[in-house]
Amino acid sequence: MTNAPAHTSKGKKFSLVRALRENRVAQGLFLIFPANFYLFLLIVLPLLLVTGLSFLSRGEYGQILFKFNLANYARLFNALYGKIMLFSLAVGIGTTVLCLLIGYPMAYYLAHASERTRSLLLFLILLPFWTNFIIRIYAWMMILRSGGFLDSILLWAHLTKASLNLLYSSTAVMIGMVYEFLPFTVLPLYTSLEKIDNSLLEAAADLGAPPWKAFLRITLPLSFPGMIAGTILTFIPAMGMFVVSDLLGGAKTILIGNVIRNQFLTARDWPFGAAASMILMLLTMIFTLYYTRKAGFGEELLV
């Protein structure tokens, strides 16, 4: 870049074009503007709206009254919502753990499969995304309901004597949740497992490590970043999930996501729904931060 002659930079009127040509700060701001504009529009602004909303009050007919109010938060601190909160947390953690346990062998197999098998399997993992999520959950209803697909098979094989009555139970919710989030655990795990150079495992074997020790000392620690990414991609949305619990859990299984949804759509108490959202966000954030710090990979993920 050449220095502009001194006289041109001393123009009296402000000119955007000239500022962009000569001022590095202006150039920088100009270049980061589009990305930051969307960040502001899609994340910061909605967050501010919800935050503000959570401190307002509900009118008699469900309208929003611009009156400062802490009662929304106070209402959340009772045994009922506490129980729902804890249950949601348990479902979120349970989903994440199950996804890791089921997803790790899948991702491991995927990373070590031949080129052809691998692309086929990746295709199969991504295939469900071609169908609407709701439709897939309805399919699970058909599978799980009493006398449904699963029951028929088990009865036919004489593995059970009566219907399992799986639908509308927390088991059904867990099945649906794990089903839904498994790809989000498998894919980042696969990415980090696939990056592990085979020569590292050869080196471990060369130094006297039998395969299982090489796995524990080399493969597992090197796949931590994938485990953490998978966990975050599963845990955060699982905490806010309401469709699965709605359709597969029936009235018995209510998650915090259902509470929020109901406040906004059914009860028309937006301020209270917003307050519940804020608490959910806080809870999720605390757990995620704690987890990533504890795993010791915080700085790498928070880049």
Next chain:
Amino acid sequence: MNSDIAVEFHDIVKIFPTPEGGTVTAVDHVSLEIKHGEFFSFLGPSGCGKTTSLRMMAGFEWPTYGEVIINGRSMGHTPPYMRPVNTVFQNYALFQHMTVSQNVAFGLEMEKVPRTEIDQRVGEALEMVKLGGMGRRKPKQLSGGQQQRVALARALVKRPEVLLLDEPLGALDLKLRKEMQLELKALQEHVGITFIYVTHDQEEALTMSNRIAVMNKGKALQIGGAVEIYERPNCRFVADFIGETNFLTGTIKTLTNDRVIVLLNSLNQEITGIWQGDLSLRQAVVVSIRPEKVRLVDDDKKEIRDLPRNENLLRGKVVTTAYIGSDTRVVLDIGAGLRMRAWEQNAISTLDPDAYYSSGDAVRMYIPIENTLVLPEDAS
């Protein structure tokens, strides 16, 4: 079983399947013996089977046919973690999630060596490769040369019977590589462990090795010391791969115990050389003449004898010359479109341009019969 043999290859064949459904023979009936305390190199172009040979010693590959014997024990399908050898990998294969010390300690932990002994031996190993005090760093924080030393320490700390090195200096720059060559050689003499070294760099192999196996297309063409391989290559490939040489083609006219007379077809001239191995009358052969073994004389100068009894004489014209300091490299036209290269050592210091050859000069080339090697054409 001879007890001073560290590693033995007994008629090893390794066949890999190709993705297209065919097969490729990476190692083709190789037999060799490597002695205890020897610095042995596999030298050859990429794809010649040298790395596969090393990997069969380490246990990462198993031979399709034949037997790998280490310390008198047939290895069969013994996995790598049960073999008395350790490897320094081409890309170092350091564990990035561990510190330098943890990397070096890994192999000892696998042996369940007590902690205090591990700490002591790791310290010694790092000291030996001049990395004392670097133990708490992560491999990424080290330079390429330092990472190389960590890989070396990690393998040597196990006190293996045999150390396998797969192009360990390949990723280093030239200056560092030369330093490390000397250091590796000194280290090997110091610890007395058998080093088996894979390289495609002939200078590296010649500098460090006691013996070298020159490989091409899966075959060990010649096994011998540096001098033997350079001065008495046993086939065209070895003569060509090690150093530089001139090749002239011809057919054998007479064959005696120690001499062979070859008719150079295109020049219609005879040349006398030495030979070994399998040659027969009227066989098509190549004559290999190293450029530094050619003595040039101005054609207009009178020589005392026209043709000394122990030298061959060829005539030619200088095409180009290149002065490179220690010697002058001359390209000559010897007729019939054939070129020869001759390197004249600049033994006398002078600024007189007439003392050096220039293009167009008519010269005589004297080549000692001892340095005229007659080799069979490679079957290919």
